Amino acid sequence: MTRLRESLTVLVFLLPVLVLFAMFRFLPMLGAVGLSLTDYHPGGDWRFTGTENYRSLAQDEIFLSSLRTTLGYVAVYVPLIVVVALGTALLLHAVPWGRGLFRAALFAPYATSLVLSGVLWRWVLEPTGFLEQPSMVLPALAVVGAWKGFGYAMLILFAGIRNAPADCLEAAKVDGASVWQRFRHVLLPALRPALFFVVVVETVGAFQVFDTVYVMTGGGPVRASYTLAYAVYDYGFRYFDIGSAAAIGVALWAIVLLVSLTQRRAFDRNP
C-alpha cells in the first residue's frame, strides 16, 4: 500500500514534465519522421509517399546548394568564434585589473537577441554593401554571429584557463619557456575539455543558423546565404511543402548528430 502511494507521488511530481515532453518533444520527433514521409499540405489531403521527399531532395538544386552554403558558414564561423573567444579569454587572464568591467562589456551582446544583432548590423554594414555581395555575405553573417556569441565561449574558456595548474605555469616560466611554449604545452592541454565543449556547441549551433539570415539577407543575394535551417522555414512557409520541410529538418537533425559523434570520436582519439 505504501509502495503504491510512493509510486503515485513520484508520478505526480513527474507528470507536468512528462506531459510536456511527450506532447512537444517526443511526439514531434516521431512526427518529424512521419511528416517527411508524406506530401502533407496545409488544409489539403495528404498521403503516404514513402521516401519520395528524400529522393527528390537529393536531386533538388536548392536543397543541395543550401547544404554547401551551411557548410561554408560553419567553416567560417567556428574558427572565427573559437579564435576570438580564446584570444579574449587569454587577454582577460593577462590583464589583472578591471576584469569585471571588461567581462561585462564583452559578454553584453550575448544577453541580447540575434534578431536585435541582425537589425543593428544590417544598418552598420549598409554602407559597405557586403550583404549584397554573394562572396561577402557568409563572412559578414559569421562576423555578426561571432560578435553576438563569443562572450559565452569566452566565459567557458576563461574558466578553463583558471583551472590550469598554476604551479606548472610558474615552473615553465622559471625554466625560461616562452609565452608560446607555455600556451602550447601547459595551457592548451589543460584547456582541452573546455575547448572541445566550445567547438561542439558552436558547430552544432552554426549548422542551425537562422535568425540573422532571416533578418539580414532573407537567404540572398541569389541564395548565397540560403542555409539549411532557412530552407526548412522557406519550404514550409513560402511553398507550403510541409513534407519536404520536415525532410530537410530530419536531414539537419542527422547532420547535427553525425557531427557531434564525429567530434566526440576525434576528441577521444587524440589525447
Next chain:
Amino acid sequence: MRRAWPAVLLSLTSLVAIGPFVLMLLVALSPGNAPTIPYRLPSSLTLDNIIRVLSTESFLRWTANTVVYSVVSAVAVLLSASMAAYVFARKRFAGRDVLLWSLLSTMMVPFHALLMPSLVVIAQLGWSDTYWGLIIPTLANAQAVLLLRQFIRALPDEVFDAARVDGAGDWRMYLSIVLPLCRPVLATLGVFVFLWHWNDFLWPLVVARSDRMRTLTVGLSTLESGHLTIAELMSVATITGVPCLLVFVVLQRHLTSTISFTGSGR
C-alpha cells in the same frame, strides 16, 4: 614592468562589443531625423522617438506579449522542472535513469527538425495563434531539469534524513527544503529562461499569424527602414534590447559564474 598591449587589445575588443549598442542608443535619442550618426554626434538628446514608438498600439501589444511569454514561461519552467528534478535526484523508481536520459537526449535535436510537427500538434489542439500555443510547447526544458537535478543531488543527505525522521512527506520536502535551498539556482535559471524567451525568435515567428500575437523580436524583424525613420527603428531596437542588457548588468556576476561552472545558459 607589465606590457600594456593586452589591456589595449582588450579595451578595443570591448569597444567593438558594445559599439553597436552605443550607436543604437545615440540614434534613438537623436532629435528629429538628423542623419548625424555615425559621422557627427547629435547636439542634443531627446526621448521623442522612444515615446512616439511606445505610443503606437501594435508596439505596446508586442511588448506586452513578450513580457507575458517571458515571465509566464520562466515561472512555469521553474515549477515543473524543479518538481521533476526533485524525484530524479532524491527518489528511486523503475526506469529513472532511462527516463532522465531520454529527456536529456532531446537537447540534441535541432528545433528546426521539430518545427513542422510541433505546428501540426498546436493546430490539432486548436492553439494556433494563441498564448497557449506560444507558451506551452516551450516549457519542455531539459536543461532546466538537468541543472536543478545536479543541484538537488548535491544537497546534504542529512537535511532530507532529518526531515524524514520528523515525518515529512514528499510535498513537505519539496516545499520546505528543496525550494528554499534551491533559491539561488532557481533565481539564476529563472533569469536565463526569461532571457531565452525574451530573445526567442523562430517559435513566436511561426506561431503568431496575426500582428496582435507578435513578440518584440518578431515585430522588430518585420520593420523595414523604409517604413519608418532610422531613429524610430533604433528606438524599437532599444526597447527590445535594453531590458536584457539591464537584467544582465545587474546580475552579471551570478549569470557568468553559472555559465563558467555548468556551461548552461545556451
